[in-house]
Amino acid sequence: MNIPKELKYSKDHEWVKVEGKVAIIGVTDFAQSQLGDVVFVELPDELSTVKVGDSFSVIESVKAVSDIYAPVSGKIVKVNQALTDSPDLINQEPYGEGWIVVIEMSDSSELDDLLDSDAYVQLAAEGGH
Amino acid sequence: MAVKQTPLYETHLRYGGRIVEFGGWSLPVQYTGIKNEHQAVRTKAGLFDVSHMGEVVVNGPDALIFLQRLVTNDVSKLERNQILYTPMCYKHGGTVDDLLVYKKDADHYLLVINAANIDKDWNWMQENAGEFEVKLTNISNETAQIALQGPLSEMILSKLTDAPLSELKYYWFMPEIDVAGKKVLLSRTGYTGEDGFEIYCSPDDVTCLWDTIMEVGRPLGLLPAGLGCRDTLRFEVCFPLYGHELSVDISPIEAGLGMFIKLDKEGFNGQGTLQEQKTNGPKRRIVGFEMVDRGVARAEYPILVEGSYVGVVTTGTYAPSLDKNLGLGIIQAEYAKVGQKIDIEIRGKNVSAQVISKPFYKREGK
Numbered sequence A: 001m002n003i004p005k006e007l008k009y010s011k012d013h014e015w016v017k018v019e020g021k022v023a024i025i026g027v028t029d030f031a032q033s034q035l036g037d038v039v040f041v042e043l044p045d046e047l048s049t050v051k052v053g054d055s056f057s058v059i060e061s062v063k064a065v066s067d068i069y070a071p072v073s074g075k076i077v078k079v080n081q082a083l084t085d086s087p088d089l090i091n092q093e094p095y096g097e098g099w100i101v102v103i104e105m106s107d108s109s110e111l112d113d114l115l116d117s118d119a120y121v122q123l124a125a126e127g128g129h
Numbered sequence B: 001m002a003v004k005q006t007p008l009y010e011t012h013l014r015y016g017g018r019i020v021e022f023g024g025w026s027l028p029v030q031y032t033g034i035k036n037e038h039q040a041v042r043t044k045a046g047l048f049d050v051s052h053m054g055e056v057v058v059n060g061p062d063a064l065i066f067l068q069r070l071v072t073n074d075v076s077k078l079e080r081n082q083i084l085y086t087p088m089c090y091k092h093g094g095t096v097d098d099l100l101v102y103k104k105d106a107d108h109y110l111l112v113i114n115a116a117n118i119d120k121d122w123n124w125m126q127e128n129a130g131e132f133e134v135k136l137t138n139i140s141n142e143t144a145q146i147a148l149q150g151p152l153s154e155m156i157l158s159k160l161t162d163a164p165l166s167e168l169k170y171y172w173f174m175p176e177i178d179v180a181g182k183k184v185l186l187s188r189t190g191y192t193g194e195d196g197f198e199i200y201c202s203p204d205d206v207t208c209l210w211d212t213i214m215e216v217g218r219p220l221g222l223l224p225a226g227l228g229c230r231d232t233l234r235f236e237v238c239f240p241l242y243g244h245e246l247s248v249d250i251s252p253i254e255a256g257l258g259m260f261i262k263l264d265k266e267g268f269n270g271q272g273t274l275q276e277q278k279t280n281g282p283k284r285r286i287v288g289f290e291m292v293d294r295g296v297a298r299a300e301y302p303i304l305v306e307g308s309y310v311g312v313v314t315t316g317t318y319a320p321s322l323d324k325n326l327g328l329g330i331i332q333a334e335y336a337k338v339g340q341k342i343d344i345e346i347r348g349k350n351v352s353a354q355v356i357s358k359p360f361y362k363r364e365g366k
Helices: A029-035 A108-113 A117-125 B009-014 B034-043 B063-070 B115-129 B153-158 B206-220 B227-236 B271-280
Strands: A014-019 A022-027 A038-042 A055-061 A065-069 A074-079 A101-105 B018-022 B025-030 B045-049 B054-059 B083-089 B095-105 B108-113 B135-138 B144-149 B173-179 B182-187 B196-201 B222-224 B284-291 B302-305 B308-319 B324-332 B341-346 B349-356
Touching: A014 A108, A022 A029, A101 A108, B009 B018, B009 B025, B009 B206, B025 B034, B025 B227, B034 B045, B034 B222, B034 B227, B045 B206, B054 B063, B054 B115, B063 B108, B063 B115, B095 B115, B108 B115, B115 B135, B144 B153, B144 B206, B153 B196, B153 B206, B182 B206, B196 B206, B206 B222, B227 B308, B227 B324, B284 B341, B308 B341
Parallel strands: B045 B222
Antiparallel strands: A014 A022, A022 A101, A038 A055, A055 A065, A074 A101, B018 B025, B045 B144, B054 B108, B054 B135, B083 B095, B095 B108, B144 B196, B173 B182, B182 B196, B284 B324, B284 B349, B302 B308, B302 B341, B308 B324, B341 B349
């Protein structure tokens, strides 16, 4: 299970990479392996705003439909359109080409509520609940 | 009710299966991935644990007339060692289950029923057996079953038995042969749309059989295959799944299974309604559809035509062999024509789709 040290994690299995005021968001290796083969990603509109905990995207595997929740509040400034034609990027490179959105954070203190990699390792080891 | 395990439960863990609950059973949804396993069955072979299926033996001088009353297809047409697919209906025409009837002898049949329906079917059969001289025996717990499916199935199995597999035709069985030194009932049947076999054996022998088949098949591309691809495989060839395309509320005529209903045979459960539906045409039909806009239809999503609800999705998923998002649904008969534009309501939004012909996939040369 690949859980990079430098990222932050939500309990809902999203990863967050902070670059100044923006946060790049995707789903973790654990999440993609639990989902199985991803066949469809419903992406949000660019420039829409989200609050922490909002469902902003839906990932569908062959068998399952899963909501993706915003780990931070803010404005969605970029959406990974490549997922429209290649949803399996989420399986192949969950931390790379399989990123989902970039959010311009409105309250960076929300980052304090996220898990570090050690805590997320623990969560995944417990089966993700 | 406690979740049940098949005799292969530990084996699934050993092979890396991801276990889920299905119809009261703990079974693997996948091992390496649904698409991967699906592809293996279409091009090489896959091995499934279907031990959760139910088996009921019907014995006695009235076995045939009892079955003729119970099911819609004509059991009298069966020869010894031949198999019949048939719906089993309530008196009102709704479906109790769909099953296979194996004729072992004139007074001896084996019925193979869906796992989630075992108790219900058993009660229904008992209720209908009253006036007949038959003995019913539920051997579900004493019977394990695995399915070897895919174009290389015969080649793989021939390494483990001397039985003349190439002579075994589709929907025929060998009542007792040796496979890998174990006594099994072997039938040329399956739920994937590919060539293949279903192997019935003792729960004590099934782990050894599974391991041996995997061992000889693995070098040829055989993969263990889970329930996930079992569903996508049967979906592409539009085999109905009870609880989806067939139910107490969906008759086999509505499901498009008219060829398995022999209205000219003597009285059977549901005959009146089914006759009426066949004569006048059913009010609803199961159709196949393809998503035109982006989205995946799922069971129970509403189907609309020009803003009005006309039906509901019964199965919807990504179809790996066709690389398309497809679905089956039950809709008002007037819209059940190829080319009809429909909308699927997905999370509150209408997404365009279109009725297409069934099945979605056909194996080459068939």
